[in-house]
Amino acid sequence: MRAIFVARLNSILIAGCSKECLDKQSIDLKTAELRGWIAAPTDSSSVVSDSTGAQKQTLSVEMFSSYDRPSYEDDCGNEFNSLTKEIRYSLSVTEFNCTAKLQGYQYGIDDDQFTLRFSTNNGQEAVYDFDQPERTKNCTLLDSVVVRDSTFYACLAVSFPPTGNFLAGQKVLFSKGIGIISITNESGVEYAAARE
Numbered sequence: 001m002r003a004i005f006v007a008r009l010n011s012i013l014i015a016g017c018s019k020e021c022l023d024k025q026s027i028d029l030k031t032a033e034l035r036g037w038i039a040a041p042t043d044s045s046s047v048v049s050d051s052t053g054a055q056k057q058t059l060s061v062e063m064f065s066s067y068d069r070p071s072y073e074d075d076c077g078n079e080f081n082s083l084t085k086e087i088r089y090s091l092s093v094t095e096f097n098c099t100a101k102l103q104g105y106q107y108g109i110d111d112d113q114f115t116l117r118f119s120t121n122n123g124q125e126a127v128y129d130f131d132q133p134e135r136t137k138n139c140t141l142l143d144s145v146v147v148r149d150s151t152f153y154a155c156l157a158v159s160f161p162p163t164g165n166f167l168a169g170q171k172v173l174f175s176k177g178i179g180i181i182s183i184t185n186e187s188g189v190e191y192a193a194a195r196e
Contacts, residue, residue: 020075021076022080030104030114031083031114034114035104037176038102043060045058045061048191048193050190055191059089059183059191061088061180065086066084070082080105084104085102094185096121097120098169098172098180100116100117116174120169122160125138140156141155142154145175147182148192152181155175163186165186169184171183
């Protein structure tokens, strides 16, 4: 009887010692997809205008932070680096500021995040979760969108709740690999690339 108990105990211990390994190929694909959403890290500014071209503002783009660092190693020796890129967008006249923060990390077998988060100077937030879309908040993924007669593919439509400030940005269109292509304030005025 004692031998049967020891044999059962050994089989339980052996079964309990199995390795937990990340699906490295899947994580690499998710990371590559995530990286594609943020354009090359360059600070810049461009002129944007309303649909008539009468109201012009400067849209400034600043890479705030960008890093990759080791975050997790599984039982099989697979390593995963966390990825964070943060870009700040600001309009010159309306004082609208929006930060786009891309995050990809793996802190355990079941603890990961692949998101693009948006926050404004008015305390508004939105998030698109590439891995678990049910956690998405105030964002919609669009196949394409037309802005000022130009078609952009793979865009996020970000809708912030109203603040009562008619100059506050309420809708943002964010294009993969490009960044913010359009900002609509609470009074309904859309700012996009200025007409030539």
